[in-house]
Amino acid sequence: MPSPFIQTLILTGKLAIYTTSILLVIGLPLSYFMAYARFRFKPVLEALVSMPLVLPPSVIGYYILVAYSPNFWFGKLLSEWFDVQLAFTFEGILLASVVFSIPFMVQPLTNGLRAVPVNLREASYTLGKSKTTTFFRVLIPNIKPSLITAIALTFAHCIGEFGIILMVGGNMPGETRVASIAIYDEVQALNFDAANQYALTLFLTSFVILTLIYTVNRKSDAWKMI
Amino acid sequence: MPSPFIQTLILTGKLAIYTTSILLVIGLPLSYFMAYARFRFKPVLEALVSMPLVLPPSVIGYYILVAYSPNFWFGKLLSEWFDVQLAFTFEGILLASVVFSIPFMVQPLTNGLRAVPVNLREASYTLGKSKTTTFFRVLIPNIKPSLITAIALTFAHCIGEFGIILMVGGNMPGETRVASIAIYDEVQALNFDAANQYALTLFLTSFVILTLIYTVNRKSDAWKMI
Amino acid sequence: MENDIIELDVQKELVSAYGRMVLSIQISISAGELVVLFGESGAGKTTLLRMIAGLTTPDNGTIKVGDEVWFSSARGINMPPQKRNIGFVFQDYALFPNMSVYNNVAYGQKDRDKIFIDELLQNFGLTEFANRKPEKLSGGQKQRVALARALARKPKFMLLDEPLSALDAGIRTSLQNEILKAHSISNTTTLLVSHDLAEVFRLAQKVMLIQDGKIKGFGRPDDIFINNQISGKVQITGTIVKIETQDTFYLLTVVTGMNQIIKVTAFESDIAELTEGDRVMVFSKAFNPLVMKL
Amino acid sequence: MENDIIELDVQKELVSAYGRMVLSIQISISAGELVVLFGESGAGKTTLLRMIAGLTTPDNGTIKVGDEVWFSSARGINMPPQKRNIGFVFQDYALFPNMSVYNNVAYGQKDRDKIFIDELLQNFGLTEFANRKPEKLSGGQKQRVALARALARKPKFMLLDEPLSALDAGIRTSLQNEILKAHSISNTTTLLVSHDLAEVFRLAQKVMLIQDGKIKGFGRPDDIFINNQISGKVQITGTIVKIETQDTFYLLTVVTGMNQIIKVTAFESDIAELTEGDRVMVFSKAFNPLVMKL
C-alpha cells in the first residue's frame, strides 16, 4: 500500500480526471444548446448553470449531504433500489464535484461556440454535413482555446475543491480524503510543514500540467476568419 | 443600525461589487496582454493566472494570513509604513478576494479577445486609432458575451467565496462576516432555518441578477464576421 | 434527377437602398440548366441563393425540386440545408480555418476520392497550397478553394455567389471552363451570380435579371441583352485613353470593357470636344470586320 | 506633403503557386499619383499594400515617405500603422460588426464632419443603411462601406485592395468617380489593386504590373498595355455567343470585355470551324469607325 501522501495525491488526480472527463461529455452538448438554441427562458438556464458558483461550497455540500441521506427521497431511492449510499464515498464526491463544476466547463465552451462565425456552420451544412459532424469537425477545432480553458478551469477547480468534499466526503483516507482536505487537516493540526509539502506538490504539479496545456494551446492563438 | 441579516447581505454585495469592479480595471489590460503579447513564457503566465483555482481556498487563505501577519515582510511593510493591518478587515478580505478571483475575470476576457478577427484590429489601426481607442471601441464591444461572462463569474464567485474569507476574515460582524460565512456559522450552530434563509436569499438574489445579466447579453448572441 | 424542375415561389421583406423592398421571385428552372443571376448590388441575389440553400427562411412561399418540397410556408415544411444536396460558394468564402486547403476541399465528399481532389487542386492552381491553412492564402486563392470545395462534392444543384470576382482575367477564364465542365459532365443545375457581362455570355444558358427584388427578365442571354441594347450595328462604349496627332487626322485610343483596345481615326472637327478620359461610343455604319479563332 | 515621394525597397519571402517566391519591390512613387497594381492572383499585391500600411513586416528593406522613415530593417525602425496616416480598404472589408454603417464610416475621422459623412453615404447609395449593422448588408454594400470608411478620414495615402470587385458596372463607375474625386481634391497618393483592365485605364495615372512578386512594368497605362498588345489596328477578342444564318452569310454575335457586343458578318468558309462559345479575335484591316461623346 502506498504512503498516505501518495495515496491522497492519486485520489486527488483521479477525482479531477474523472470529473473533467464526465463534464466534457455532458458539457459539450449542453454548451451547444446554450450557444445556439433560441428559446425564451434561455437567460434563466444560463443563470441556473452559474448557480453553483454563487452558493458557498460548504453550504452546497450541506445540501448535497442532506440529499444523499437515506431520509431524503433521492438518497432513499438510491439505497432502496440500488443499495447505493453516496455520502462518504468516492462516487459521492465525484457526483457532487461534477454537478458543481458545471459552470467551469460550460461557460467557456458556450462563449467559444458563440464566437464562431455563423457562416462556417452554414458552409458545413451546405456541404451536406449533419449538425453532429459539423460540431466535431468544424466547431470544436475552431474553439480550441476555449476548450482548453474549459478543461483547465474544471481540472484546476476540482483539485482545489474543498468545501463540498469536506461536507459530503468526510475525510476518509483512500476514499474521499483528497489533497485539499488533507492540507486543511494538517493546517488544523498546526502541522504546517506537512501542509506546505502538500500545497507545494499540488502547486507544482498543477503548474506544470497547466503550463503544458497552455503551451499546446499556444499554436491556436488568435485566428483570422477566412 | 440594520439587522445583522441585512448587514451581512449588504457586506456580501459590497465585497462582490468592489471585487468585480477592481478586477475589471486590472483584468482588462491583463487579458489584453495575455491575448496578444507574444513572448516565450506566456504559457507560464497563463498557468500562474489559473493557480488560484488549483489551491484549496482554505490553504490560500492560510498563506494570505501568513502574508498579512506583522512577522512577514509584506505585513510588516504595511504596518510599519502605512500603519495598516489587513487581517480581519474589509480591505483585507477585499484584497484576498481580488487576487483569487483573477482567473474568473481574466480567462473569459482573454478567450474573447483571441476570438476577435485580427483584421478588425488592423482596420482600426489603419484608421489612425491608437491601441487604447481600438481596445475600447472595437475590441470590447465585440467581446460583449465574454465580458458579461467574466463579470458574472467573478461576481458569483465572490458571493460564494468562503474558504479564504473564513481564514483571513475572522468572522467580524459588519466588517468581514459575509453571507457565506454566516451560513456556515448557522449550520454549525445547528440553526438550519437561519441558514436556509440566508441560502435562499443569496440564491434568489444572485439568480435574479444573473438572469438579468444574461438577458442583456442575449442580444449580442452569435455574430457574423463582416 | 434529370427532370427535377425547380419551382421557386418565395417572398421575403428586406431593406434596400430605397427603403423597404419585397424580394419576390416566381420562376421555374429546368433541370441541368446553368442560370446566371445578374443585377445591381443589393438587388437580392445572395438572399435568393440563401433561400434556395435553406440558410435564410422566406417569409412565405414554396420551393419545390421535382417531387420534393424543400420549403413550404403553408405546409410548414423547411428542409434543413444539409439535406438539400447543394453546393454553395459564399461571397465571403467561409473556408474552415482549422483545415488545410486539401481538407477544406475534401470535407464535403461522401466517399473520399483523392484523385478527383488532386485533379481539382491542379486545375485550380492550388496544388502548392494543399497543406496550407486558408489564413495564409491571397484573396483570389481563397476564392478558388471555396469553388473547389463546392465542386468536390458533385452536388445536384450548384449555387455560386460571385465565385470568380476576385480573380484576374487569366485564371478567371480557366475557372469558367471548370464550372462549365462540372456542369456538363454531371448535368448539375447551376445558379451563378456574376457582375461581369462577358462572364454572363460565356457561362449562361439563361440569365435571370433581378432588380429591386423582382425578376425583370429571364431567358437566353442574347434575348435579354442584345436585343435590348443593340440594333444590328456595332456600338462599343469605351474611354479615350490617348489622342495622338497624325498628319491630317487624329488617332484615338479607346479602351472598352475588360481588355479591349480600339484605335479610331478622327478628324479635327470630331476631336474638338474630346479629351483624354472622356467616355465615348464607337460605332460604325459600314463595318466589315473579320473573325479569327483564337 | 506635396513632395512626399514614396520610396519602397522591400523584400519578403512568400509561398506562391510555384513554390517559394520572394516578393521584392523597388520603386519610387511620386506624391499625389494614382497607381494601379495589376497582376495575377497570388502575385503579392495585397502583401505589398500591407507592408506599406505596416500590417505586415517585410523581411528586410526600407519604406520612406518624404523625409519620414516608416520602415527600415537596417535601422530597426517600424512605425506602427496608426501613425502612418493611411487609408486602407481590405479585400475582405473588415467592417466593425458592433457599429452601424454611419459609425463605421465616421470612426476614422479625427474631427467629426457630419456633412461630409452624409455626403459620402449619399454618393455611395448607403443613406438608407446608415443605422444598420454591417451584418445585414449585401456583399456590394459592405464593400461600399469599407471604401467610404477609408475615404472619410481623408488620409494622405490611400491603399485600396480591390475596392470595387463586388460591384456591378453601374455603381462601379460612380464609385470610380468618387475615388478620382477624392484623389484630385486632396491630391492623395493612391495605390489601388484591380483586376479589371478598363478600370485600370479609367483610374490609373501609372500602372504597376506585378508578376511573381516582382515589378514587371511601371508606367502610364497605354505604355504598359497598348504598345505591347496592339499594333495600330483594331483587334478585339471576344466570345461568340450566337451564330445566325442570313441569306448568303452568317451573322455572328461576339461579346467582348464587360459590356461590349459586336455583330460580325462571316461567310460559310469562315464559319466552318467556329461554334458558339468559341473565343475569337475580331479585327479589321479597313475600319473607319466614328466616335461620339457620351
Added chain:
Amino acid sequence: RIAAAADLRYAMDEVVAAYKTGNPQAILEVIYGSSGNAFTQISNGAPYDLFFSADVIYPQKLHEAGFTIHEPVLYAIGRIVLWSASVDVSKGISVLSEYPKARIAIANPSHAPYGLRAEETLRHYGVFDGVKPRLIYGENISQAAQFCLTGNAQFGIIALSLALSPNMQSKGSYFLIDDVTHKPLQQSFVILNRAKDNSLALTFAEFVSSPQAIKIFKKYGFVCN
C-alpha cells in the same frame, strides 16, 4: 472509525497508539474535525462508530435523535488559556487592557464550546464589552490558535491541549485561566448505532476510561476524574 474533535488531536493519537500496543491487530482510524461538522455528517449517515465531541451538547442531541446506543459519557474536561506569541501573559487577563489595540482571537461562541467559555471568562473579569470590538472569531479553536500563531492576533484564548502541543509550546507563553471563571468544558463521547456489534469499538470505548488513557489526557492538559 472514530470521529474526534479537533482539540483532541494530540491526546487521541497517543491514546490510540497506547491501545494498539495492547491490541496490535486492531485497525483504528481517527478523523478529526469540528464537532459541528461531525454532528451534521453523523446525522446524515456518516459511517462512524465512535464520536468524541468537544462538548456534551452534540452527543446529547445525537442520543436524543436515536443515533447512539447509550447516553453521552464524559471522558475529560477541557481547560482554556490566554496565549500570546509576543507578549508576556503571566499577569493574566489584565494584560488585555494594557494593549488597547491588540486583537484577541477566540473560537466562534455561536457554535464552538471553547469560544463560549472564553466569552464567559471575559465577562467574568468584566472586560468583555471593552474588548468586544477587538475579538476575532475562529471557525473552531484550532483556527483561533492559527490566528495567534501567525501573529495576526496578539492574544488568543485557546485550549490548553493546543497550547501544550509541540507546534505551539515553543512559540509563545500561556496563562492558565481559572476554571471558576467559566462553566466547565465537558467533553463527552457516544458509541453510535453502527458499532452495535463491533467489539473493537466497544473495548476501545472502555479503554478511554482506563487509567492509562486518563494519564495521557492529563498530560495534554485535560482534567479527568
